[in-house]
Amino acid sequence: MKFTVLYGTESGNSEFIAQDLVDHLAGEGxxxxxxxxxxxxxxxxxxxxxxxxxxxxxxxxxxxxxxAIPFLAALEEQAPDLSGVRYAMFGLGDTFYAETYSQGSEIIDRKLTELGAQRVGDYGRHDASSIDDGTELALAWVPGVIAELQAQPA
Ligand SMILES: Cc1cc2nc3c(=O)[nH]c(=O)nc-3n(C[C@H](O)[C@H](O)[C@H](O)COP(=O)(O)O)c2cc1C
Known part of the structure; x- marks a missing residue:
């Protein structure tokens, strides 16, 4: 199974976590x-x-x-048929922003689902107001995603 780990970031946190996920997946073979x-x-x-x-x-x-805004705009413009594409989401946010917590990733999630892609695994999240480490949460989240992908081969 070949994974593509994509990130959308403004201050680098998502990129760090994405890189850690890539390293972890490579370590798992x-x-x-x-x-x-x-x-x-x-x-x-x-x-x-x-x-x-x-x-x-x-x-x-x-x-x-x-x-990530140009990607969303291109998705809307091109509206590709994403049937058969499987993806998992890990959203970053901050519960300080109670009304809009973690909604950025949900915009991409809704669009991918609308275009026919299938989300697998739990919806991972990291809250910047928590004491949790984003990478630790992501590495605890990804095994469930892998298990679901392996249980339902494409
Ligand atoms: C100006 C600004 C606005 C933000 N707005 C929200 C928001 O509306 N909802 C939310 O959950 N988090 C919000 N956040 C928190 C970020 O999503 C959080 O700090 C995240 O870890 C940043 O990740 P990044 O470095 O990958 O961009 C905001 C952060 C900043 C600096």
């Missing part, structure tokens, strides 16, 4: 590639290059980090 949503063309997303792990934060008032 999987192929894993890191990608920035900023330089990802939706036309490159297909079942063959997935499954995808998407690590994305929230900025503004429940919005995407600015680096």
């Amino acid at each position: 999987f192929d894993a590639e890191l990608g920035d949503l900023q330089s990802t063309d939706p036309s490159s997303i297909d079942a063959a290059t997935g499954p995808y792990l998407i690590v994305c934060s929230t900025h503004g008032e429940g919005e995407l980090p600015h680096t």
Whole structure:
């Protein structure tokens, strides 16, 4: 199984976690590639290059980090058929922003589902107001994702 780990970030936290996920997956014997949503063309997303792990934060008032906005715009414009694409989401946010907690990644999640992709595993989240370490949470989250992917081979 080859994973593509994509991140959307404004201050780097999501990129760090995504890189740690890639290193972890490689250590577990999987192929894993890191990608920035900023330089990802939706036309490159297909079942063959997935499954995808998407690590994305929230900025503004429940919005995407600015680096991920062009990706969403391209997804909306191209509206590719993502049937057969499997992905898992790990959202970053801060419960200080109670009304909009972790909503940035949910914007991407809704669009991928609308285009036919299938989310697998639990919806991972990290709250910057907590004492939790984002990488530790992500590494505790990813085995459930892998187990679900392996239980339902593409
Ligand atoms: C200006 C600003 C606005 C933010 N707005 C939200 C928000 O609306 N909801 C939320 O859950 N987190 C919000 N956050 C928190 C970030 O999502 C959180 O700090 C995250 O860890 C940043 O990850 P990144 O470095 O990958 O961008 C905001 C942070 C900043 C600096």
